[in-house]
Amino acid sequence: MWMGLATGIYTTNSPEACQYVAANCEANILVVENQKQLDKILKVKDQLPHLKAIVQYKGEPQQKAPFLYTWAEFMKLGEDVPNEQLNAMIDSLRANECCTLIYTSGTTGNPKGVMLSHDNITWTARVASAMVKGDSDEDVLVSYLPLSHIAAQMVDIWVCLSLAGTTYFAEPDALKGSLVNTLKEARPTFFLGVPRVWEKMQEKMRGAGAKASPMRKRVADWAKSIGLQYNYSVMNGEDAVPWGFMLANNLVFKKVRAALGLDRCKYCFTGAAPITKETLEYFMSLNIPLRELYGMSESSGPHTVSIDEYRITSCGKVIKGSKTKLENPDADGNGEICFWGRNVFMGYLNMPDKTTEALDEDCWLHSGDLGRHDEHDFLYITGRIKELIITAGGENIPPVPIEDAVKAEVPIISNAMLIGDKLKFLSMMLTLKCVMDDNGEPTDELTPEALDFCRQHGVTATKVSEILANKEPALYKAIQEGMENVNTRSTSNAQKIQKWIILEHDFSVVGGELGPTMKLRRPIVVKMHQEKINEMYAVATDKQ
Known part of the structure; x- marks a missing residue:
């Protein structure tokens, strides 16, 4: 995490953020969690001319240096600081100054430092508190x-x-x-x-x-x-x-x-x-009942929320004091979701070009998400512009609804990722539900729900590897039938899944396929499995 003023105290647990601070920030003090994080900072310390101290708040640093502190040592430094000095620092803060930096997850590119002001934070927190x-x-x-x-x-x-x-x-x-x-x-x-x-x-x-x-x-x-x-x-x-x-x-x-x-x-x-x-x-x-809410780092978190009024699959109505509009809606009312309000961020740290892309001249934040409103102003997310698959035939296809439909049809599937950008047809990579170990890494063992699905189809396998090795006919048939059921609901042939493969391992945060909130990191998954994707399309081309 990174917090603080533009030249103040920062904390980090992200290697990408370590590199970013080296190039862009003027941190006086860096707070790291453990020795592993400390080692990452020490590798780039020579590139941080403004750095005065590094604090490790779990355990003691293995190295000895005058700029390294344990958390206890760091706390002692403030014992002799008079309250007048602290109050003066608090009084110097302004509502429109940066309060915190939130780094985007990087699911669609490099992480960006989202600058949120004191007003962004306090206003959003008060509105959210009032709503609940x-x-x-x-x-x-x-x-x-x-x-x-x-x-x-x-x-x-x-x-x-x-x-x-x-x-x-x-x-x-x-x-x-x-x-x-x-x-x-x-x-x-x-x-x-x-x-x-x-x-x-x-x-x-x-x-x-x-x-x-x-x-x-x-x-x-x-x-x-x-x-x-x-x-x-x-x-x-x-x-x-x-x-x-x-x-x-x-x-x-x-x-x-x-x-x-x-x-x-x-x-x-x-x-x-x-x-x-x-x-x-x-x-x-x-x-x-689960109440969906929707927002982003750039909107200080929540922008639409379901509270007393809610609709299933809707992420609710805009929070009081803010506005939502849909840019360039199509015939079905789907357009880019844009935000306006005191929750909208200041801009990206040292990235004026990216800030201009996100914020238009009237200070509307362009989310990159597609959505529609119903007659009661409930917002429904229908896709993401950057995630849209554009096939070789020029068809624009949002992947999430198709992926969700496949997972609903075949309960043994844990993750489904649609492939087809700039390609002749759609295919899909699947993972099976498996037990995660204590480190959050997928094991070869199927979950009880997956085992139950296998038994229903007469399959005795207990491991993912067994299913793949034997290409269990009954299980593969069940998956294919699920695909065909989804395809029958497709609005065009271009939106039908033509091929699919099962991967050896499920997706995980540790493996890098998922972000910290379990959001699919599509470009990374494609890169990891590019060879399998190429094989899948090469086989299809050969047959044609």
Whole structure:
């Protein structure tokens, strides 16, 4: 994470950011997490003429140097500083000055330093706090995302300060499985989960359900049907409560919420990446409706939010005091989503050309995302301009809806990535659901849900490698049928998937295929598997 003033204190856990600071920033003090991060900074220290000190806040530096400090040593330096000096520094701050730098994830190019002002931060935090109607001193949040990410910084730090709430910090391996332990301990009153967090919860609950007795399965299925009906009624503003809801709530819903640590949660949010309708409906069926929100680093986090009013697959309505418009909409109303408001950033650090690309003359922020509004002004994200696949025939195809449709059709699939830019037809790379190890790396072992899918199709394999080695006919047939079902809903032949392959390993943050919020890093995945892609299209060309 990087925080501070333009020439102040910065912290980092990103190797890309280390290189960026060497070229662009005038950091006086750098705060690093551990020895590994310290080693990265020391490699470029000669390129940092303004650097006075490096602080390592976990453990002690292995090297000895007058500019290296432990966290305890760093804290002692301030003991003799008079309050008058501190107050003078605080008084010198201005609302329109840079408060924090948030580096973009780099999923579509090199990371960029997003400059957010004090006004950006404080205004957005106050608006967000007012929307959730927090109870002062009583609200609890759980922090698990890297604080280099705008969602974590805004919610875990600034909104929590605005609410006078309490933030619980999860274990470092939160996204590898321990997050639920922190949730059960903290019992947050609000929780923002990235889609992969909700998907992992869904997979584990389905895996547990597959092992339940027939009677428990019937009860759970009945309760979930009631829960889905009830939450659709609430979403549509209807007062009718289905018969049996209170019983289902006592038998199933309350227990599920308690098991997940969400029994006190007033709102469960999802954002930072696309989420499937299947996952949304799954949690609706458990009486845990997920409210989608949408924004970006450049908008200080949230720009549209679903609170009391929501629509499934919509990311809500624009926050009070801001505006949204759709630039150059097509016949279906899909246009580029543009933001305006006090949450819109100052610009990119030392990148005036990129700033001009993002902000037009009227200070509208161009998101690069495609969306549409319904008749009630709910915003729906329909694609991303930079992610659009433009085939050799000139057809513009948003990949996410097709990828989500394939994953919904074939439950054994973990990740699906559509290929076809500048190519004659569409193909897809697939990964199978597998167990992740303690380091967050994919193993060869299939998940319980994947094993259940295999058993349903008469396949005894327990490992990804076994499926690939044997090219299990029944499983490959099931996947092909799922592809064909998706293709029947295509609006043109150009949008049909012609070929697909299964990769040896699932995508992960550790492997580099996913960003910190589990967003697919498409250019990197293409580069990693370029040889397989070439083979797939070469075989198709040979056959033609």
